[in-house]
Amino acid sequence: MIRHLAALARVEVMRCLMSRRWIGVAGIWCLSWFLVIAFRFPETVHQESTVWDIYLSVMNNWMTVGYLLLPGFVFLVSDVLTDDMRSGYAWLELTRTSRSHWWIAKVAAVVGTAFVYQLGFIVATAAAGSVSGFSLGGGLPGSAPDFAAGISGIGLFPPISSSAELVRRVITLLLHQSLAFAAISLFMIVLTLKWRNPMLPLASVVAIEILDWVLSQRVSIIALISPGRRLIEGIHLTSDGIPASVTWISSALYFTLLLGVAAGAGWLAVQRVDC
């Protein structure tokens, strides 16, 4: 059973990774770099900045995370159910497996694609940044004066004191954002089992982000229940107006719970839905 499930999950991940929508994703990534560099980076420190300054600045900006990277990922995976049902590929798979296995493979595909999306963004930022003249950040591991002297100093993200800390924060972000993006997207995808519109997840996630932003301006406690704010790295590292319970651990639990609820709701719906 595990072997069959793994084979099906492999097919699903492969289909997500071969989606033409990656072309659109590349555009969204470029836009996020452009917004950060053009509007947030002071020109005077440009030459001293590293590619990691770009990455962390993007990950600490609500606009780039909430309105570009997250919607970009939702756009990438939003049609995993609707496209299958429209094209009939679901028919080919569902005559070879059970509905439960089919859904588990879809969940695996969304989680796997989220990881590749985050890893891809890191690699692409490093590659594009270094080609554009930004430093890779000096030798790793060890002390890296670049970090302290660069954008870190002007508060676009909590400062980094060493290469080891940089590595730790990038890996934490990679894992956390993969889990968070997968959980939020899966929740939106489940909606398409009821309403078969591939644009629904994208519209929903943008609406939630706007609502999240508006509410959190008035009520700081909103960070506890808001998925959007927990996507910002800095909220886990500083305490300015943020409830003390927002930590990496609490966020990981929060998104694991969200993923579990979405996966469970999807599983129940898939058992009964007309494909």
Next chain:
Amino acid sequence: MDQSGAAPILELAGVGKQYGRKWALEAVDLVLHPGQIIGFVGPNGAGKTTLLKVIMGLIRPSRGNGSVVGQQLSPTSRVAPHVGIMLERPPFIEHLSGLRNLSALASIRNSIDTDDARRVMGQVGLDPDARRPVRTYSQGMRQRLAFAQAVMEDPPLLLLDEPTNGLDPHGIVQMRESIRSAAHNGTAVLLASHLLSEVEAICDEVILVESGKVIKRITRGSIAAMGKGTLRLVTNTDVQPSLIQGCDVRIVSRSGSVYTLETHMPTPDLVRSLVADGIDIEEIGPVGTTLEDVYLETLAYDAR
């Protein structure tokens, strides 16, 4: 090879599917034995796709029951029915080659290996070593690949939706032979198509459907019987009813020198009588009734 004595592969009793107030499918009874080919014919929206989905367990019937390859009809079944499906517009992973597409699908059930997939590709006239992605395939090649996908795991039941769609004449003949060959090996086939001549050529039984209802069931033998007693006469003689009063024959229609006659007389006796009445017969023979005639007649009757 029709094995009507064997247990049915597919059995539906009064199966219907309702969407809102509309019945997409009404009270369909169907029994399909190993080796049998049944055609499902009707206009767009007749309920063909709905029936296929019910059989595959993808939608829950609103009423009726049945079994598919030994499993009760149920969309919540833990195990999918062992069914081969070929869709009108076959979906594939466009960036992959034909062989990799088949291998990916085969890996789900894990009942065949890549060599088996290669062999089936060869059987349908595709090169398994070709690396070109499926997105560059012609419609005909996609149809062949879709058929290979449907039969590669040797399912006991094949559901084919417009299998000759986009095929050239040679491809149509090959597809027909492939379907016959599958049936000969004991596979039960349900074929949905608009191509009446194709359905007539290979099906043992044809079910005419319209607006979700079964209008008529026709067996291969009954089509032939429908033509019995109707003759086509070609003559330069102006045949008036009075001229053939002595014969048990009626002129149904006339188009120039071509007459359609209806009679209960044996043809040799009729020929002798017509010659005796002074009619110069250029040509005479039975009118072959086709599925198309029956289909049009049935729908016209239904419209009335």
